[in-house]
Amino acid sequence: METGVIFAGFGGQGILLAGKVLARAGMDQGLEVTWLPSYGPEMRGGTANCTVILADEPVGSPIVDAPRALVALNGPSLDRFEPKVAPGGAVVVNSSLVPRPVRRKDVREIPVPVNDIARELGEPRTINMVALGAAVRALGILPLQAVIQAMVEELGERGRKRLVEVNREALARGYAEAGRFLA
Amino acid sequence: MRVLMRGNEAIAEAAIRAGCKCYFCYPITPQGELVEYMARHLPQQGGVFLQAESEVAAINMVYGASAAGVRTMTSSSSPGISLKMEGISYLAGSRLPAVIVNVMRGGPGLGNIAPAQGDYFQATKGGGHGDYRLIVLAPSTVQEAAELVMLAFDLSDHYRVPAMILADGMLGQMMEPVELPEPVDEGTILEKPWALTGAEGREPRVVLSFDLDPQGLKEMNLTLQRTYREIEAHEVRWEEVDTADAEILLVAYGTMGRIAKTVVRLARAEGIRAGLLRPISLWPFPYEPIRALAERIPVVLTVELSAGQMWEDVRLAVEGRAATPFYGELGGVVPTPKEILSEVKKHAR
Amino acid sequence: MLADAKIPEGYVRVFRRPDSMSDAPYTYCPGCHHGVIGRLVAEAIDELGIRGRTVGIAPVGCAVFLYRFYRCDFVQAAHGRACAVATGLKRANPDLIVFSYQGDGDLAAIGTAETVHAANRGENITVIFVNNQIYGMTGGEMAPTTLPGQRTVTTPEGRDVRATGYPLKISEMLAQLDGPAYITRQAVYDVRHVQMARRAILQAFRNQLEGKGFSMVEVVAACPTNLKVSPVDGNKWVTEQALRYFPLGDLKVRDR
Incomplete structure (x- = not known):
């Protein structure tokens, strides 16, 4: 079983870190994981993205044809990746910035105003963790606690310990927000 | 303990x-x-990190x-590797690891x-001037990249032949969990009775x-x-x-090798008995294993991120025993x- | 050989081959200055007692067989890359005394980048730069240091500065940098200058022993064969022509 997730947005929105925290949480839970940043021809268009795969067997291709979840933090990312999402997959949309709803009817739309939530938390840089929290709920593969733990380790290694608490809150807020749209 | 690392970083750490x-x-x-990883970590371990003025200078410092x-x-x-080719030829000629x-x-x-994967010819057929080879190892996972770097140092010392790790941007950029190999016991590294250490008490x-x-x-x-014959x-x-039961054999290395593993799984899910041979050493190339499989598998499909460079070696291995179609992508796609x-x-029946 | 002959009773040996030199005969042409310069290097190594820890770097050019003339470890470098190879050797083993010996084509044309950057990094190495204004080994082609109007096989009408530029004053260039410790230009066309060059080469090695950093001795030399003149006229060429563009003296001496 392989689960692919695409995180996409503007450069600077913390997309790559969100993906890395998810991959790290998966690894810590004993899964096989890959993390592939936007790279090569995919860098055109001014968006940053990364692909994370969580699997119970070694991962072959780190490229995902049909992600089970998409986290789109801006409009161009939704335009570009919405068509790729697997039927039944989840699309976490940053409703603070994306002016349109998800067009496809065969995917689960999870609109989360991540910029507004991050602002409420007093730390605009937490938008990536708000979005990740929502994605974790939508995926239902990893416990939120494992993702929080991975975030704590990651920020600790980057010398950002003082941001741990607000990011913990951000993950929890995103997780709770997504719950409103999921049965 | 598994750590999540980029291929580039795992290669450096290894x-x-x-x-x-x-x-x-x-x-x-x-x-x-x-480069960044080495700059941060090698000096801490008592090693020398030096950013040279050019690729040419860097290989000559090596x-x-x-x-x-x-x-x-x-x-x-x-x-940059093209620029290094002069120095690589000199390393090969001087038998320097x-x-x-x-x-x-x-x-x-x-x-x-x-x-x-457009540098296969350059890597495996010499690349610079003169009649020489490099030992060429092609990892397909971050774990394997770390292991092959350790192996490359050992083989290069043992045979006094420069060794190349042939990876690609995807493997360099991607992160995967890796169990880092134990540091070598420096006492086990081969003595180098040819090294220039000063002629005190011996012949120059x-x-x-x-x-x-x-x-x-x-x-x-x-x-x-x-x-080279010994290495082969x-x-x-x-x-x-x-x-074992394949009706079509894929041959792919590096990043394409791992993607081909997924293809084999997808094909088998659809009832096509696909198999994969993934060369790990590109030189010496696994001619014999491919030849043996081609005796009983009718189709040998080479898949590369090039216009068909390794394909030439696959056809040399198969020598008409099976059909040898090719599929490649170009330009970084x-x-x-x-x-x-x-x-x-x-191509499957 | 004569050099090893037993000295008869009552005689005193006043001249001998330096210990650092092998007994291999030189392969240089008559009147070539390489022989004198090579010997001065060996004398410096002897005087400092560093033969056992010295590694020389043989260039591509007339001095390609340099390793044969010495009794110390040697590595041969690709054309122009000696300063990069020296950097690798010295960084890998700082206890070694590393010197390169390079001609003008090697050091100032194909190896300009390696030379400038090794100097700029202040690599703790010694560079002997033989400037004879010509490519000797390949048959007398124009060098970066060839004088304006000088005839070579690739400037048969004389070097036209409008087409091929001016003699490259690499020592002056390097002297502008903060990295080098010692940049000097010497000559060996007469005894007095041989003695001055000897002292300069000794200083360039001593600097390395003292960890002072990049030291280069340029020696303005003659190539009578390619100038198609006699050895004596080769010396005259240096004094009457070459030194007009390449005046002798210290260009940079750093005390630290």
């Missing part, structure tokens, strides 16, 4: 653990993280450090920074890649050729996946497993 004492580089994408008898490495990506990492990108010329030594006397240069070349006899490495699957369907 080199340090292999006892690499001197690393010389020039920045180029997509192997920047390798030449000097190797002549001094230490384990040494350089890394680059395709256009060294590890060269090529995180391949799209070419020719400046190309782009996307993953590609010289490290040369030339002999103006044709008979003399012929002897030097024959020594190289004997070494002992150092062929490859992986087989689901080949990486095919999805589904795209390759449709190619498999085309």
Whole structure:
């Protein structure tokens, strides 16, 4: 079983870190994981993205044809990746910035105003963790606690310990927000 | 303990653990993280990190450090590797061990920074001037990249032949969990009775890649050729996946090798008995294993991120025993497993 | 050989081959200055007692067989890359005394980048730069240091500065940098200058022993064969022509 997730947005929105925290949480839970940043021809268009795969067997291709979840933090990312999402997959949309709803009817739309939530938390840089929290709920593969733990380790290694608490809150807020749209 | 690391970083860390004492580089994408990692960590371990003025200078610094008898490495990506070819030929001619990492990108010329496999000919057929070979190892996972770097240092020292790690931008950039190999016990690294350590108490030594006397240069070349035959006899490495009952065999290396594993799984889910042979050593190339499989598998499909460079070696191995179709992508475009699957369907009965 | 002959009773030996030199005969042409310069290097190594820890770097050019003339470790470098190879050797083993010996084509044309950057990094190495204004080994082609109007096989009408530029004053260039410790230009066309060059080469090695950093001795030399003149006229060429563009003296001396 392989689960692919695409995180996409503007450069600077913390997309790559969100993906890395998810991959790290998966690894810590004993899964096989890959993390592939936007790279090569995919860098055109001014968006940053990364692909994370969580699997119970070694991962072959780190490229995902049909992600089970998409986290789109801006409009161009939704335009570009919405068509790729697997039927039944989840699309976490940053409703603070994306002016349109998800067009496809065969995917689960999870609109989360991540910029507004991050602002409420007093730390605009937490938008990536708000979005990740929502994605974790939508995926239902990893416990939120494992993702929080991975975030704590990651920020600790980057010398950002003082941001741990607000990011913990951000993950929890995103997780709770997504719950409103999921049965 | 598994750690989540980029391929570039795992290669760097493995080199340090292999006892690499001197690393010389020039920045180029997509192997920047390798350079940065070495800059941060090698000096802490008492090693030398030096950013050179050019790729040409960097490989010649490797030449000097190797002549001094230490384990040494350089890394680059395709256009930079072209610049290093002069020095690599000298290393080969002087029988100096060294590890060269090529995180391949799209070419020719400046190309782009996307993953590609267009440097196969350059890596496996010599690349610079003269009759020489490099030991070429092609990892397909971050874990394997770390392990092959350790192996590359050992093989290079043992045979006195420069070794190349042939990766690509995708493997360099991606993160995977990796169980880092234990650092080598420095006492186990081969003695180098040819190293230039100063002639105190012994006869002077010289490290040369030339002999103006044709008979003399012929002897030097024959020594190289004997070494190459020995490497061919002992150092062929490859992986087989689901080949026992295969009706179509994929041959792919590196990043394409791992993508092909997914293709094999997808094909089998659809009832096509696909198998994979993934060369790990590109030189020496696994001619015999491919030949043996081609005796009973009617279709051998080569898949590469090039216009068909390894394909030539596959056809040399198969020698008409099976059909040998080819599927490749160019310019840094990486095919999805589904795209390759449709190619498999085309050729499977 | 004569050099090893037993000295008869009552005689005193006043001249001998330096210990650092082998007994291999030189392969240089009559009147070539390489022989004198090579010997001065060996004398410096002897005087400092560093033969056992010295590694020389043989260039591509007339001095390609340099390793044969010495009794110390040697490595041969690709054309122009000696300063990069020296960097690798010295960084790998700082206890070694590393010197390169390079001609003008090697050091100032194909190896300009390696030379400038090794100097700029202040690599703790010694560079002997033989400037004879010509490519000797390949048959007398124009060098970066060839004088304006000088005839070579690739400037048969004389070097036209409008087409091929001016003699490259690499020592002056390097002297502008903060990295080098010692940049000097010497000559060996007469005894007095041989003695001055000897002292300069000794200083360049001593600097390395003292960890002072990049030291280069340029020696303005003659190549009578390619100038198609006699050895004596080769010396005259140096004094009457070459030194007009390449004046002798210290260009940079750093005390630290």
